Amino acid sequence: MGFVIEIRGLSKVYPTPERPQGLKVLDDIAFGVEEGEFLTVVGPSGCGKTTLLEIMAGLRKPTSGGIYLDGRMITDPDPAIGIVFQEESTFPWLTVEENIGFGLRMKGVGKDERERQVQEVIDLVELPGFEKRYPFELSGGMRQRVSLARTIIMHPRVILMDEPFGALDEQTRLTLGLEILRIAERTQSTIALITHSINEAVLLSDRIVVLTRRPGRVKSVIPSKLAKPRSVDTLSDALFAKLVGQIWKDLREEGYRERDED
Ligand SMILES: Nc1ncnc2c1ncn2[C@@H]1O[C@H](COP(=O)(O)OP(=O)(O)OP(=O)(O)O)[C@@H](O)[C@H]1O
Numbered sequence: 003m004g005f006v007i008e009i010r011g012l013s014k015v016y017p018t019p020e021r022p023q024g025l026k027v028l029d030d031i032a033f034g035v036e037e038g039e040f041l042t043v044v045g046p047s048g049c050g051k052t053t054l055l056e057i058m059a060g061l062r063k064p065t066s067g068g069i070y071l072d073g074r075m076i077t078d079p080d081p082a083i084g085i086v087f088q089e090e091s092t093f094p095w096l097t098v099e100e101n102i103g104f105g106l107r108m109k110g111v112g113k114d115e116r117e118r119q120v121q122e123v124i125d126l127v128e129l130p131g132f133e134k135r136y137p138f139e140l141s142g143g144m145r146q147r148v149s150l151a152r153t154i155i156m157h158p159r160v161i162l163m164d165e166p167f168g169a170l171d172e173q174t175r176l177t178l179g180l181e182i183l184r185i186a187e188r189t190q191s192t193i194a195l196i197t198h199s200i201n202e203a204v205l206l207s208d209r210i211v212v213l214t215r216r217p218g219r220v221k222s223v224i225p226s227k228l229a230k231p232r233s234v235d236t237l238s239d240a241l242f243a244k245l246v247g248q249i250w251k252d253l254r255e256e257g258y259r260e261r262d263e264d
């Protein structure tokens with residue numbers, strides 16, 4: 003089966019004033035995300051995860067290799083690739099419904115149709131009653147649900163997320179993660195998530211890509227056969243502990259922190 007989004011032979015070197023050869027951040031990365039799959043990328047701090055996601059989103063150019071969406075090479079941002087960032091990306095001067103309807107408005111979708119679709123997505127992310135609120139009136143977790151709603155309403159082929167729960171406490175992040183998983187299943191979305199939380203990766207994913215320390219290479223690809231639907235009970239599944247242990251072992255071999263000698 004073809005991948006929705008595929009990374010082929012991807013390397014990235016940043017030019018730096020200190021090193022004439024530049025700083026190699028990603029080295030020959032290759033993997034693909036299947037239709038309807040929830041794939042997570044984990045790796046040591048500084049191994050190039052954000053760089054990888056920015057390249058996947060067409061926001062940054064690779065040094066070599068490329069990104070393919072349904073077999074077509076991506077070189078620029080594409081409406082078929084949705085992104086949810088760690089930093090809140092809601093517009094503070096717009097209400098929840100205006101934030102969520104923004105992309106449709108830009109596309110010239112009429113008011114009635116827009117309102118219909120916005121309401122549908124508000125129900126999906128469980129924010130009914132908050133339509134007229136402004137982002138500052140919401141909790142961090144709710145604001146991230148607005149960001150997700152804004153992405154989902156555009157029906158992207160794939161949704162990329164970089165530490166979308168990074169600013170949240172552990173309990174909120176796991177709960178929100180499970181909610182996003184449920185939404186992804188209901189909308190049959192394809193998701194690539196970047197996180198440094200191994201628990202989160204195992205709880206939510208169908209497959210986990212573990213990267214080496216910088217320059218990031220694919221260290222291992224770990225499929226998760228954990229039963230679905232996932233829930234907080236999954237955390238006490240014996241297989242959950244086994245998968246977490248396996249990823250820890252891979253990361254420990256790498257040394258979890260970025261080193262400076264290279
Ligand atoms: N625009 C840039 N120019 C030069 N170097 C950069 C640039 N962006 C990132 N880097 C360097 O590239 C390396 C990888 O950065 P990146 O942010 O992709 O890693 P990361 O895995 O997301 O890290 P973290 O886990 O801390 O979020 C780091 O050493 C960083 O300092």
Ligand SMILES: [Mg+2]
Nearest residue numbers: 051052053164
């Ligand atoms: Mg990062």
